[in-house]
Amino acid sequence: MSYAVIVSSKTGNTQRLADRARAELGEKNEVADVAAADLVLLGSWTDKGGLDPALEPELPALAGKRVFLFGTCGFGGSQAYYDRVLDRFASALPADAQVVGRFMCQGQMPPAVRERYVAMAEKDPARFEPMIENFDRAVGHPDEKDLEALVDALRAR
Ligand SMILES: Cc1cc2nc3c(=O)[nH]c(=O)nc-3n(C[C@H](O)[C@H](O)[C@H](O)COP(=O)(O)O)c2cc1C
Numbered sequence: 001m002s003y004a005v006i007v008s009s010k011t012g013n014t015q016r017l018a019d020r021a022r023a024e025l026g027e028k029n030e031v032a033d034v035a036a037a038d039l040v041l042l043g044s045w046t047d048k049g050g051l052d053p054a055l056e057p058e059l060p061a062l063a064g065k066r067v068f069l070f071g072t073c074g075f076g077g078s079q080a081y082y083d084r085v086l087d088r089f090a091s092a093l094p095a096d097a098q099v100v101g102r103f104m105c106q107g108q109m110p111p112a113v114r115e116r117y118v119a120m121a122e123k124d125p126a127r128f129e130p131m132i133e134n135f136d137r138a139v140g141h142p143d144e145k146d147l148e149a150l151v152d153a154l155r156a157r
Pocket of ligand 1: 008009010011012013014015044045046047048049050072073074075076106107108109
């Protein structure tokens with residue numbers, strides 16, 4: 001089975017998922033040309049609840065393809081939220097693309113984000129203290145357990 005990978009990762013979290021997926025599917029089976037791939041892995045960091053808009057030019061090539069969606073997001077701990085983001089990813093695909101599997105997990109955020117939350121928590125602790133807690137939970141993700149869950153999702157497709 002041949003596969004192609006399309007991924008957008010600004011700080012490396014989603015790239016780690018892509019690298020593990022490649023290790024699982026075999027680097028020799030990867031093709032650069034999406035048109036020639038039996039399966040396309042489409043991965044993105046979460047930007048305002050959806051896919052990175054920079055990926056938009058790549059999406060028309062996914063018409064009629066089998067697609068595995070994956071990504072990371074800063075807000076963790078809620079499968080309902082992961083599902084909502086993945087639904088948004090799916091809705092960006094051409095109508096006849098077939099989603100054969102999907103995976104989302106939390107991804108750590110840059111330290112400057114925490115500094116901003118700490119400053120804002122001085123004025124609005126009820127809103128920003130939970131965001132600091134979420135930030136701290138995200139540190140180290142995706143971790144080995146996340147990567148294993150990705151492999152499980154890939155095998156279940
Ligand atoms: C401009 C911007 C917007 C973001 N929007 C969201 C969001 O709507 N929901 C969310 O859970 N995380 C959001 N994040 C967090 C990133 O999606 C998250 O840290 C992700 O793991 C980064 O992945 P990467 O390392 O592959 O770039 C945002 C980050 C940035 C920089």
